[in-house]
Amino acid sequence: MAALELENVSIRIGQARILNDVSLQVPAGSFTCLLGPSGCGKTTLLRSVAGFAPLSAGDIRIGDRSIAGLPPERRETAMVFQSYALWPHMNVGENLAYPLKLRGVSRGERERRVAAMLERLDLAHCAKRPIGALSGGQRQRIALGRALIIDPPILLLDEPLSNLDAAIRRTLRTELRDLQRRLGITTLMVTHDQEEALSLADRIVLMRDGRIIQVADPETLYTAPADLDTARFLGVDNLVPEGGATLAFRSTQAHAGPRALHAGLRRQGRVIDSTYAGGAWRIRLAVAELELTAMGEASLAAGTPAWISVPDHALMRFDAHRDAA
Numbered sequence: 001m002a003a004l005e006l007e008n009v010s011i012r013i014g015q016a017r018i019l020n021d022v023s024l025q026v027p028a029g030s031f032t033c034l035l036g037p038s039g040c041g042k043t044t045l046l047r048s049v050a051g052f053a054p055l056s057a058g059d060i061r062i063g064d065r066s067i068a069g070l071p072p073e074r075r076e077t078a079m080v081f082q083s084y085a086l087w088p089h090m091n092v093g094e095n096l097a098y099p100l101k102l103r104g105v106s107r108g109e110r111e112r113r114v115a116a117m118l119e120r121l122d123l124a125h126c127a128k129r130p131i132g133a134l135s136g137g138q139r140q141r142i143a144l145g146r147a148l149i150i151d152p153p154i155l156l157l158d159e160p161l162s163n164l165d166a167a168i169r170r171t172l173r174t175e176l177r178d179l180q181r182r183l184g185i186t187t188l189m190v191t192h193d194q195e196e197a198l199s200l201a202d203r204i205v206l207m208r209d210g211r212i213i214q215v216a217d218p219e220t221l222y223t224a225p226a227d228l229d230t231a232r233f234l235g236v237d238n239l240v241p242e243g244g245a246t247l248a249f250r251s252t253q254a255h256a257g258p259r260a261l262h263a264g265l266r267r268q269g270r271v272i273d274s275t276y277a278g279g280a281w282r283i284r285l286a287v288a289e290l291e292l293t294a295m296g297e298a299s300l301a302a303g304t305p306a307w308i309s310v311p312d313h314a315l316m317r318f319d320a321h322r323d324a325a
């Protein structure tokens with residue numbers, strides 16, 4: 001059953017159509033990521049679920065209950081923002097207790113739940129610390145704890161990791177995934193970082209221009225994007241027109257060298273340049289009127305004849321009117 005459902009949701013602001021007839025079912029317990037280029041409507045979709053972006057049309061349900069007409073505080077969704085949004089004048093424990101206090105939870109019960117949450121987040125030693133004394137990663141863990149402490153049916157995450165540096169981001173990514181699995185909480189997260197979406201999500205919702213283009217598990221999205229624009233967004237950087245279709249592939253899956261290694265697609269050309277890419281060389285080739293890029297185990301001098309070859313499984317075929325084969 002879908003824990004969260006959007007049915008024909010449209011949002012217009014003035015003349016602008018921000019979301020266009022969006023329908024989506026978020027399965028209970030899933031980790032679903034909203035992914036797409038800047039301005040495609042990801043954040044607006046998330047805010048519409050939280051109650052911060054009024055609908056022009058359509059409905060939103062949690063379980064079998066319509067929430068479209070409810071104010072944010074009555075939706076029971078919990079949201080975590082990129083900016084942490086913690087209370088600077090409260091210490092860690094007080095921040096965690098705050099949503100419980102708002103809901104009239106007794107003092108004893110608050111203390112019990114805050115202690116359990118601190119334990120769960122591995123921050124028991126920080127209960128009395130002021131927020132200003134925490135690192136970015138610790139702050140974001142507290143923000144996550146504050147969202148989860150009310151046992152919300154849905155967790156909404158708006159780029160929660162993007163303010164953190166790369167190493168902390170990777171650690172927190174794993175923690176977030178573990179916590180989500182352990183709690184089994186239905187999670188909807190906005191990210192513009194495809195690596196993050198691919199590694200975290202069970203399902204990715206790919207958006208463009210206020211619409212949903214594709215909903216798929218990470219592997220399917222990566223290997224069989226719905227259309228050429230989606231493929232390009234996902235890093236497919238080589239396009240070869242063939243008849244009425246376009247063959248597309250990632251340079252990371254193609255080989256360049258003095259011999260053709262793979263049988264799927266083979267073309268001979270001349271080397272434009274070679275750039276070291278760590279462990280392998282990225283080689284640009286002029287192939288007839290095309291410029292193609294592939295990886296090689298050695299640097300090749302500009303002007304040398306060379307082959308580019310691509311294995312069958314790495315080839316995607318698109319034509320103007322049909323989806324990926």
Ligand SMILES: Nc1ncnc2c1ncn2[C@@H]1O[C@H](COP(=O)(O)OP(=O)(O)OP(=O)(O)O)[C@@H](O)[C@H]1O
Pocket residue numbers: 013016018036037038039040041042043044045192
């Ligand atoms: N309150 C508003 N008034 C007018 N236009 C808005 C408003 N909020 C969002 N938009 C526009 O709606 C579009 C979608 O915005 P949204 O923030 O949902 O996109 P996004 O996919 O989350 O982008 P990003 O990754 O850059 O955050 C953008 O073109 C934005 O400029």
